[in-house]
Amino acid sequence: MQRGTIREVLATVPLRFWLAFGTLVVGVALGWLTRLLARRVLRRIGVPDAIEGTAFERTAREFGTSTVDILAAIAGYFVFGIAVFAAVAVAEIQYVAQFWNAVAGFLPQLFFAVIVLIFGVLLGDKVELVVSERFRGLKLPQVGVLPLMAKYSVFYLAVLIALGQVGVATGALIVLLAAYVFAIVFLGGLACRHLLSAGAVGAYLLLNQPYTIGDEIRVGDVRGIVQEMDLFVTHVEADGEEYVVPNSKVFTEGFVRVRS
């Protein structure tokens, strides 16, 4: 009697549902495996060390998890999500399938958008850390703006890519980005042009060393012994006065090596 009921139940449910159920179970297993695998791979390639100290990692730690765990979980859910769609397809549920097909197209994009966003936030934090580390020796309070600017630039790019991924119209934001990049490149170039030209000449001077420390040279109306040369300037000393000559001047005016 009992045995008969189970067989009846088995018979009433169509085979395709059983297949769908099987697909679902395999999907859960695969998702779990992906999660474990992703976590190990991320650890192995040194992600935890690379993102140590970033704000995102700290926040994640506060909630008792870590960035690696979050990323691994997302990857796991992604695989599981694919399995769900496969199951729906196998079960051939018509009215559901129509709805899910639309979602299925969208979900991978959403998935990548989230990954890009997390990556962008991490990268931004890291860039901020690196830049502020670079400027730590410089005791100038205003310099604190630079790391923040670098950080938010990276955030902005990440948000832009993520929005582009899910298909939101980002035209206006891209125009803004273009204006920003233009401002940095153009105005930066304008502001640094003397340094740039001095640096270019300095590279030549340092590589070829037409004159070196100890030589007596004349640049324009400055004449003296070269005391020091670096990428941007040459120190020329005469009678206790040390002239700091920009390297670009050495090129535009030419120099004379005094041999006597």
Add this chain to the structure above:
Amino acid sequence: MATLRDSLGDFVDGVDGLFLFSPSAAYYERFADADVPRVVVADENDVGAESFVELPLEFDNVRDRLRFGVEGAMEHGFVAAGDTVACVISVFEGGGDADSLVRVRVDEAMRSGIYDLFTDSRAEPGVIRDVFEVAIDLGKKGQKGKPVGALFVVGDAGKVMNKSRPLSYNPFEKSHVHVGDPIVNVMLKEFSRLDGAFIVSDSGKIVSAYRYLEPSAEGVDIPKGLGARHMAGGAITRDTNAIAIVLSESDGMVRAFKGGTLILEIDPEGY
């Protein structure tokens, strides 16, 4: 009945300043209520002291360390000639905080120029420290187990180059090696086999090796018994604004000259 505490109390009676050499933060705070100004002498101001003298080298010789601290404080105006200060300093290694109290009377005669050597030379203090470290390292290890000598002329490189001539091809020509670069110790160790002086610029660039110095040796006052290397090093500092750091081949000491006089003597074995 005078206890030991009462008798030794004389040591800190009427002092005008308290010098703490490389104190820990907790040790520094212990003196927060002291009624005399505190001066910290350390390699880094990590206790946030108001009066601070930077120690470029952890001088093994306690006298040198004291001198450096007191001269630095005089230079900064923390103390003046005529003051009496108490110095809390560590003589032996590894004892945690300081183990000795020294009462020092500050006066102009104390000035040996040791502070001046580091901070008021043409070359940057960091460069001078790096050259000292290279010389000490060279003195400790020698070359292939044998003691070596070396002569570094630091700062005012243009003038020094004009007061010297090459003994052979300059191995550092068209190179951009700075003292303090990681590979430099090995490089200098190899080149120390060559005779002649190393010339280092104000910013630490090694300009040349193999230089024969040609200063006029008049009026150079260096102790008798030191050889030609010291004489050449001492003399060039009289003729130019450079300083000379000499590693002696015979007794292994590192000596520094400025303005033609011997300023500092360091035994590499102590580091």
